[in-house]
Every structure is written in C-alpha cells, then in structure tokens.
Amino acid sequence: MTQTGLWLIMLLPLICGALIALGYAFFCRKPxxxxxxGIAGVGGSFLISIWGLIGLLGKEGAxxxxxxxxxxxxxxxxxxxxxxxxxxxxxxxxxxILFVSLMxxxxxxxxxxxxxxxxRYYAFLSFFTAxxxxxxxxxNLLFTFFFWELVGLASYLLIxxxxxxPAAANAAKKAFIVTRIGDVGFLAAIIILxxxxxxxxxxxxxxxxxMGLIGAGxxxxxxxxxxxxxxxxxxxxxxxxxxxxxxxxxxxxxALIHAATMVAAGVFLVARTYPIFESSATAMLWVxxxxxxxxxxxxxxALVMNDMKRILAYSTVSQLGxxxxxxxxxxxxxxxxxxxxxxxxxxxxxxxxxxxxxxxGTFDIREMGGLSKPMPVTSGTFLIASLSLAGIxxxxxxxxxxEILAGAMDGQSILFILALITVFLTAFYMFRLYFVAFxxxxxxxxxxxxxxxVMSWPLLILVVPSVISGLLNAGGGFSSFLGEEVHxxxxxxxxxxxxxxxxxxxxxxxxxxxxxxxLMYKKKSLSPAIFTERFKGLYMVFSKKYWMDELYxxxxxxxxxxxxxxxxxxxxxxxxxDGGINGFFxxxxxxxxxxxxxRTADERIVxxxxxxxxxxxxxxxxxxxxxxxxxxxxxxxxxxAGVVVLVMAALIIW
Amino acid sequence: xxxAFWIIAITCIVSALLVVGVKNxxxxxxxxxxxxxxxxxxxxxxxxxxxxxxxxxxxxxxxSVLIILAIMLTREVQRGNxxxxxxxxxxxxxxxLGGIMTYMLISSNWTSSDAPPPSTTxxxxxxxxxxxxxxxxxxxxxxxxxxxxxxxxxxxxxDK
Amino acid sequence: MGLTHFxxxxxxxxxxxxxxxxxKKSAVVILMCIEIMxxxxxxxxxxxxxxxxPELFTGQIFTLFIIAVAAAExxxxxxIIISIYKNRDTIDATKIDLMKW
Numbered sequence: 001m002t003q004t005g006l007w008l009i010m011l012l013p014l015i016c017g018a019l020i021a022l023g024y025a026f027f028c029r030k031p032x033x034x035x036x037x038g039i040a041g042v043g044g045s046f047l048i049s050i051w052g053l054i055g056l057l058g059k060e061g062a063x064x065x066x067x068x069x070x071x072x073x074x075x076x077x078x079x080x081x082x083x084x085x086x087x088x089x090x091x092x093x094x095x096x097i098l099f100v101s102l103m104x105x106x107x108x109x110x111x112x113x114x115x116x117x118x119x120r121y122y123a124f125l126s127f128f129t130a131x132x133x134x135x136x137x138x139x140n141l142l143f144t145f146f147f148w149e150l151v152g153l154a155s156y157l158l159i160x161x162x163x164x165x166p167a168a169a170n171a172a173k174k175a176f177i178v179t180r181i182g183d184v185g186f187l188a189a190i191i192i193l194x195x196x197x198x199x200x201x202x203x204x205x206x207x208x209x210x211m212g213l214i215g216a217g218x219x220x221x222x223x224x225x226x227x228x229x230x231x232x233x234x235x236x237x238x239x240x241x242x243x244x245x246x247x248x249x250x251x252x253x254x255a256l257i258h259a260a261t262m263v264a265a266g267v268f269l270v271a272r273t274y275p276i277f278e279s280s281a282t283a284m285l286w287v288x289x290x291x292x293x294x295x296x297x298x299x300x301x302a303l304v305m306n307d308m309k310r311i312l313a314y315s316t317v318s319q320l321g322x323x324x325x326x327x328x329x330x331x332x333x334x335x336x337x338x339x340x341x342x343x344x345x346x347x348x349x350x351x352x353x354x355x356x357x358x359x360x361g362t363f364d365i366r367e368m369g370g371l372s373k374p375m376p377v378t379s380g381t382f383l384i385a386s387l388s389l390a391g392i393x394x395x396x397x398x399x400x401x402x403e404i405l406a407g408a409m410d411g412q413s414i415l416f417i418l419a420l421i422t423v424f425l426t427a428f429y430m431f432r433l434y435f436v437a438f439x440x441x442x443x444x445x446x447x448x449x450x451x452x453x454v455m456s457w458p459l460l461i462l463v464v465p466s467v468i469s470g471l472l473n474a475g476g477g478f479s480s481f482l483g484e485e486v487h488x489x490x491x492x493x494x495x496x497x498x499x500x501x502x503x504x505x506x507x508x509x510x511x512x513x514x515x516x517x518x519l520m521y522k523k524k525s526l527s528p529a530i531f532t533e534r535f536k537g538l539y540m541v542f543s544k545k546y547w548m549d550e551l552y553x554x555x556x557x558x559x560x561x562x563x564x565x566x567x568x569x570x571x572x573x574x575x576x577x578d579g580g581i582n583g584f585f586x587x588x589x590x591x592x593x594x595x596x597x598x599r600t601a602d603e604r605i606v607x608x609x610x611x612x613x614x615x616x617x618x619x620x621x622x623x624x625x626x627x628x629x630x631x632x633x634x635x636x637x638x639x640x641a642g643v644v645v646l647v648m649a650a651l652i653i654w
Numbered sequence: 655x656x657x658a659f660w661i662i663a664i665t666c667i668v669s670a671l672l673v674v675g676v677k678n679x680x681x682x683x684x685x686x687x688x689x690x691x692x693x694x695x696x697x698x699x700x701x702x703x704x705x706x707x708x709x710x711x712x713x714x715x716x717x718s719v720l721i722i723l724a725i726m727l728t729r730e731v732q733r734g735n736x737x738x739x740x741x742x743x744x745x746x747x748x749x750x751l752g753g754i755m756t757y758m759l760i761s762s763n764w765t766s767s768d769a770p771p772p773s774t775t776x777x778x779x780x781x782x783x784x785x786x787x788x789x790x791x792x793x794x795x796x797x798x799x800x801x802x803x804x805x806x807x808x809x810x811x812x813d814k
Numbered sequence: 815m816g817l818t819h820f821x822x823x824x825x826x827x828x829x830x831x832x833x834x835x836x837x838k839k840s841a842v843v844i845l846m847c848i849e850i851m852x853x854x855x856x857x858x859x860x861x862x863x864x865x866x867x868p869e870l871f872t873g874q875i876f877t878l879f880i881i882a883v884a885a886a887e888x889x890x891x892x893x894i895i896i897s898i899y900k901n902r903d904t905i906d907a908t909k910i911d912l913m914k915w
Contacts, residue, residue: 663823670830674837679843682843686846693856696823700860701868705874709881717888721892723892728842728895728899744833752826752829760818764818766865770868775874778871800885800886806890807892810893
C-alpha cells in the first residue's frame with residue numbers, strides 16, 4: 001500500500017463529509033446522493049485498508065508508514081509531527097471501523113429515509129469515521145488526543161442529531177461532558193510523558209517503556225492517566241453514565257459509535273500504549289479491576305431494563321469491561337480480539353433493534369412479542385448474535401470470552417469469579433431480551449413486517465463475521481498477527497478447546513443462563529414476578545441504576561458544585577472583586593476632585609491645541625481661497641510679481 | 655539724429671500713456687495708432703526700413719482697424735475706459751519690474767559692433783527668409799498659424 | 815544713440831503696456847495694451863540687431879514673425895471678445911470670473 005493510499009484511508013471519508021457539508025443546500029434537495037457519497041467514501045477507504053491488511057499478512061512485524069507534516073517544532077529538541085502508521089493493530093482497527101461503518105451507512109439509507117436531516121446525518125457519519133481512522137492511524141500521542149476529542153465531538157453531534165428533543169440534547173451534552181472528565185486524565189498523562197521524555201511519538205514512547213527508560217512513578221501516573229481517558233471514552237465505571245442515555249440518538253449511530261468503534265477507542269488506546277502499562281503493575285491491576293467491576297455492574301443493570309436499546313447499551317458496557325479485563329490480565333491480543341468479535345455481533349444486535357423499531361415503532365420490549373414469524377431475517381440474525389454474545393461454541397464470542405476468562409483465572413481469582421458470574425448474567429439478559437421480544441405473541445399496536453432489503457442485507461452480511469471471526473484465533477492467527485507467541489494449530493484450537501475444563505465450565509454457565517431465561521420467558525414455568533418479589537431490594541438497586549445518575553446530577557452537580565463551590569465563587573466575585581474595584585474607583589473619584597481644578601486647564605490646553613490646529617487649517621483655507629478670484633488680471637499680477645521676485649533673487653545670488 | 659530720437663521716443667511714451675489713461679475707448683484706440691506710428695519711426699532710426707513699412711501696413715492698417723471694429727461691435731464706447739481694483743498693486747509690481755530691468759540694462763556690458771548697417775534691408779531679409787539655409791520653415795508655419803487664426807475667427811463668431 | 819537708450823525706451827513701453835493689461839476692465843483695452851507690449855519687444859529686438867550684429871538680420875526676422883503672430887493673435891482675441899459679448903452682453907474682465915472660489 002502506498003503512502004497516498006494510507007492518507008486516503010483517512011481522507012476519503014473526510015472529503016466526502018466535507019463535500020456533503022459544503023453542498024448542503026444541494027443535498028437537501030436530493031438527499032439520496034449524500035448517502036451514496038458517504039458510502040463511496042467509506043467504501044473506498046475500506047478497500048484500501050483491506051489492501052493494506054493483505055499486505056501486512058504473513059510478514060513479521062511489518063507496518064506501513066506515511067509521513068505527514070511537522071506541526072510544532074522548536075529547535076532540535078521538540079518536534080511534534082503528524083504521520084500515519086499502519087501496523088497490525090491499526091490494520092485490524094481500520095478493518096473493524098470501516099466494515100461496521102460501511103454496514104451502518106448502507107443500513108441508514110433505509111432507517112433514516114425521509115428524515116429531514118438526512119444529508120447532515122451522512123456528513124456527520126463521514127466526519128466521525130474520518131476522525132476515528134485518524135485516531136487509530138496517528139503515530140503521535142498528541143494527535144491521537146486531537147482525534148480523540150474530534151471523535152467525542154462527532155459523537156455529540158450524532159447523539160444529539162434530533163436536537164429538538166430535549167432528551168436527545170441532554171444526552172449529547174452528558175456524553176460530551178462525562179467523556180471530557182476522563183480526557184483530563186489523558187491530557188495529564190500526555191503532559192507528564194512529554195515532560196519526562198521530550199517526545200510524544202508512540203513508537204518511541206513504547207520503545208522507551210519497554211527498555212525501562214521512563215521512571216517508575218512517571219510511567220504509573222501516565223498509564224493511569226491514559227486509562228482515565230479510556231474509562232471515559234469506553235464507559236467504564238464510574239464514567240459509564242453517558243452510554244445508556246446516548247441511546248437517544250438514531251439506532252445506526254448507536255450501532256456504529258456505541259457498539260463497535262468509539263467505545264472501542266478506549267480499549268484501542270490502552271493497547272496502543274501497552275508497553276507503558278506493562279511497565280507498571282499498579283496500572284495493569286487497576287485496569288483489570290475496573291474492567292471486571294464494570295462488567296458485572298453493567299450486567300446487573302441490564303437484567304431489569306425494559307428498553308431494548310438500553311439493554312444492549314449496558315451489555316456493551318459490560319463487554320467493554322471484559323475487554324479491559326482481558327488487556328489487564330492477558331495481553332493486547334486477548335482484549336483486541338474480543339473487541340474485534342464484539343464489534344460485529346453488537347452492531348448486528350443494534351441494527352436488528354433498529355429494524356424492530358422500524359417495524360413496530362417502539363423499543364419497549366413489553367410492547368413486542370412474536371416477532372420471529374413476521375421478521376425472519378431480523379430475528380434469525382438477532383438469535384445468532386445473541387448466542388455469540390453469550391459465548392456459545394463455535395461462535396465468535398466463545399473464543400474471545402474464553403481467553404479472557406483464562407487470563408483472569410491465571411492472575412486474579414476474585415476477578416475471575418466476577419467475570420464468570422457475568423457470563424451467566426450476560427446469557428440470561430440477552431435471552432430474556434430475545435424471548436420477550438421475539439417469542440410469544442405480539443402485544444403491541446403496530447404492524448410488524450420485515451425491513452426493506454437495504455436494511456436487512458447489512459444484517460445478513462454482519463452475521464458472517466459474527467459466526468466465523470472467532471475462528472481467526474483458533475489457530476492463534478490473530479494473536480500472532482499482533483505479535484504474540486502462539487503454539488496451537490487451527491483445528492487443535494477449534495476443537496481441542498472443548499477439552500479444557502474452563503471452556504466446559506463457561507459453556508455450562510452460559511447454557512444455564514439461557515436455560516433460566518427460557519424457563520422464565522418462553523415456557524413461562526418460572527415467573528419473573530416471583531424473582532422481583534423475592535429480590536425486591538436488589539431489583540430496586542438495579543433498576544435505579546445504583547442511583548449513580550442521581551449521585552452525579554443531584555448530589556454532585558446540584559448541591560456540591562452549584563450551591564457550594566460556584567455560589568461561593570460568585571459571592572467572592574461580587575463582594576471582594578467588585579467591592580475592591582468600586583473602592584478603588586471611589587478613591588479615584590476623590591482623587592479627581594482634588595485635581596478637578598487642573599482639569600479645566602488641561603482641557604483647555606490639550607483641546608485648545610488640537611482644535612487650534614484644526615481651525616488654523618480651516619481659517620487658512622478660508623483666506624487662501626480668496627486668491628482664486630477667477631479674474632485673469634489678478635493672476636497676471638501674480639505672474640509679474642513672481643517674475644520680479646525671481647529676478648531679484650537671481651540678482652542677489654549672483 | 656539725437657533730436658529725432660528724443661521726439662519720437664517722447665511721442666511713443668506719451669501716446670502709450672494716453673492709451674491707458676483716456677476715458678473714451680475710441681480715443682485710446684486712436685492714440686494706439688499714434689503709438690504704432692512712432693514705433694515705425696523708431697524702426698527707421700534703427701535703419702530697419704522694411705520693418706517700418708511692415709509695421710505701418712500691418713499694425714496700423716490691419717490690427718488697429720480690427721480693434722476699432724471690435725470697439726464698435728461691442729459698444730464699449732458707451733461704457734468707458736474703466737480700471738479695476740488692482741491699480742495700486744499693479745503699479746507697485748510694474749514699477750518694480752521696470753526698475754529692475756532698467757538697472758540691469760544700464761549696468762551690463764553690451765557687446766556692440768561698429769559695423770555700419772546695410773542701406774536697404776529688404777534684399778537681405780528676403781535672402782534670409784526665403785533663401786537656402788534660412789527661415790523658410792518658419793514662414794510656412796506662420797502661414798499655417800494665420801490660416802488657423804482665420805478659420806478660428808470664423809468659427810468663433812458665426813451664428814449657429 | 816546708444817543701445818541702452820533704445821532698450822530703456824523698450825522697457826518703459828513694456829511697463830506701460832503691462833500696467834494697462836493688469837488694470838483695465840475692458841477686454842479690448844487689454845488687447846491694445848498687449849499690442850503695446852509686443853511692440854516694445856520688437857523695438858528691443860531691432861535695437862539689438864542694429865547695434866550688435868547689423869549684417870545678420872536675425873532681430874528683424876524675429877520681428878517679422880512677431881508681427882505676423884501678433885496679427886493672428888489679435889484676430890482670435892477679438893473674435894473671442896465678440897463671442898463673449900454676444901453671450902453675456904459684457905466684456906468686463908472683472909465680470910468674467912467663473913473659475914473662482
């Protein structure tokens with residue numbers, strides 16, 4: 001792949017987005033063309049990235065590099081420049097981003113059909129894709145941060161796409177602000193790293209960290225800071241509160257941003273700067289802890305949700321926790337592999353829910369039911385994706401989850417138990433969702449029908465990787481692509497895994513969850529109402545989302561900040577600062593009264609001088625113009641007088 | 655010779671003064687004719703016989719007639735020969751100019767030659783005007799100027 | 815008579831003519847005074863010719879041309895005066911002052 005090709009991967013969606021934005025008026029009249037333009041941009045990038053990916057396969061430690069421009073250089077010591085680097089990790093991320101984005105672009109043609117903001121939507125989508133690609137391709141930490149923020153902006157724009165709805169506008173604001181809190185940590189990490197090493201080039205930093213050249217304290221703080229950014233972006237505890245609310249955006253947006261790509265940016269960032277994390281045991285520990293805690297935390301909340309997208313949102317948070325756990329305990333390959341698989345089946349689930357919404361007009365699963373007959377494609381793909389998410393062999397989710405469990409088991413037993421419990425919960429809530437929405441009889445008021453082809457084809461296409469992407473690592477191919485040692489062959493990995501006790505345990509646990517859901521919601525032999533009664537307290541806690549929103553918005557924002565800190569600052573400003581200035585001014589007034597006698601003189605002199613100059617010119621002009629009499633003879637006198645003067649001057653001089 | 659010079663000089667100056675001074679414009683034009691005549695006399699004193707003839711022919715014969723025609727056409731005679739406000743400054747300037755020029759004239763060394771003037775100037779003048787190495791071009795251009803003047807005068811005063 | 819006599823005569827005549835040109839109201843009189851000035855110049859030219867180089871007729875040639883041009887100029891001048899008179903019914907030089915302040 002050429003350097004131009006590498007730049008084009010990032011620039012094509014950007015250019016298409018810019019074109020849509022610039023020709024907005026035109027596209028409003030012919031909205032469909034903006035859709036084609038967006039698809040063209042993303043499609044082109046996708047093809048180039050596949051070309052690059054193929055070019056990297058099989059070569060040990062290969063990568064492509066495209067130099068860019070120097071953004072900030074001071075002498076010889078400081079040089080921050082923006083170049084693109086396409087190594088295996090970036091290649092995988094590009095593939096995921098572009099593939100899911102392409103599916104979402106195609107799907108949105110049906111889902112957003114007729115929406116007034118159709119061109120705006122595609123412009124934002126392209127902008128988001130371009131920013132995300134810039135993030136993964138950048139080789140300088142500062143530029144990663146830039147694109148990180150741009151991705152946050154794109155997310156804000158897309159979540160608040162229907163901004164006339166207050167819920168959507170608030171959700172967009174919340175997303176941006178909460179992720180921003182995490183970004184403070186990221187920025188602090190960048191500053192510390194730069195201050196200690198003088199460079200922000202990712203490869204250099206990783207190299208230095210591997211060789212132990214960065215001080216221990218520095219590397220821990222830096223890693224924790226970077227992780228703080230990841231916590232915000234990937235919606236880990238405690239900064240997870242924005243993700244469920246972000247479901248106010250259009251469903252394809254949720255599929256793209258909040259299932260597959262943006263939330264994966266946090267995981268990607270940790271993987272990118274992994275040597276820094278590896279150098280600090282504390283950081284790795286925190287990554288694992290928060291990952292596991294988030295996983296079970298979110299899974300409990302997903303149990304009691306009634307909004308289909310909210311269930312999927314909490315499921316995403318939980319799976320992201322898994323990814324962090326994988327990174328913390330196992331290595332890059334494990335976390336990224338789960339990211340890779342999760343992207344496909346989660347986006348499939350979201351797009352499927354969008355399809356359901358298109359058919360029934362609601363997301364509330366209590367108003368659905370019996371959708372499998374009228375919507376075979378949607379329900380079939382949904383089922384496969386749910387099985388994959390629950391971790392059933394031989395679908396993709398099984399392989400990545402199993403590896404994470406194995407890694408956790410080796411290291412942290414408590415976290416392993418938490419993760420195992422989460423497997424059960426995951427399977428349960430997913431199949432609760434499936435049986436309630438797709439099984440039974442229809443309880444709603446709409447007219448369920450299968451979606452148009454433009455929406456169901458992406459579902460079918462996404463089923464393929466949901467099923468087989470796990471096989472990519474059965475023989476360890478995925479891991480070795482990312483540079484890790486692997487010892488098993490393909491079929492040995494595929495079937496032999498079943499012989500491991502851990503695999504059997506996780507399968508049993510997942511199967512148990514599915515069975516419980518089946519009993520409760522399909523066969524209706526166990527009633528969910530009993531559970532709600534028996535565990536009323538827990539139910540309360542889960543459905544109130546652990547009161548975290550109340551904590552953040554009520555206690556912290558309203559009381560502590562608004563009434564406390566800000567009120568004090570306002571008071572301070574009013575009394576002290578204004579009083580001081582007023583006092584000073586009073587002083588000044590006194591002073592000026594003292595000098596008021598001199599004021600008139602000053603006015604007269606200064607004003608007099610200025611006015612005098614002006615009036616001199618005026619009066620001079622008034623006098624001077626009298627010379628223009630218009631009479632020939634006066635001019636004649638001037639002539640004669642001039643001659644006299646000249647002659648006398650000549651006489652005197654000679 | 656001297657007396658002739660003084661008489662003619664005095665006539666010249668006096669008549670010029672009277673041109674400027676008399677109230678009646680027609681009279682001042684008549685004094686102008688006398689002035690021209692005395693200038694012709696000066697030419698004779700300077701042995702420029704052809705020039706004296708030309709002076710009388712053209713100045714008195716043509717230009718003065720033209721001036722009298724203009725006076726009659728514009729009925730200036732009724733108004734009179736008035737002066738404007740600039741008498742004093744003009745007097746001042748003119749005396750200054752005259753004084754300076756006289757002073758310069760008197761105090762400079764003129765190169766003079768004692769060669770006698772030719773007795774008849776006509777042949778010499780003709781030779782210089784129309785001969786080879788002469789002012790033939792000037793004569794032609796003068797003719798053009800006169801043509802332009804004629805045409806201009808006609809254009810200016812014709813009725814539309 | 816010496817050169818200076820004639821030249822002084824020319825100067826006096828010139829000054830009289832200049833005075834008249836600057837002071838008189840009537841345009842025709844101004845024209846007459848201009849003719850006086852021209853005559854003064856011709857006197858000076860011929861005087862120079864007579865006393866400095868009598869065999870060269872330069873001064874006299876000069877005078878001839880002056881006379882010819884003076885004739886042309888008087889023609890045009892008087893034509894203009896008549897034209898102005900027809901337009902404005904006056905040829906008072908003090909009244910023809912459109913280009914004033």
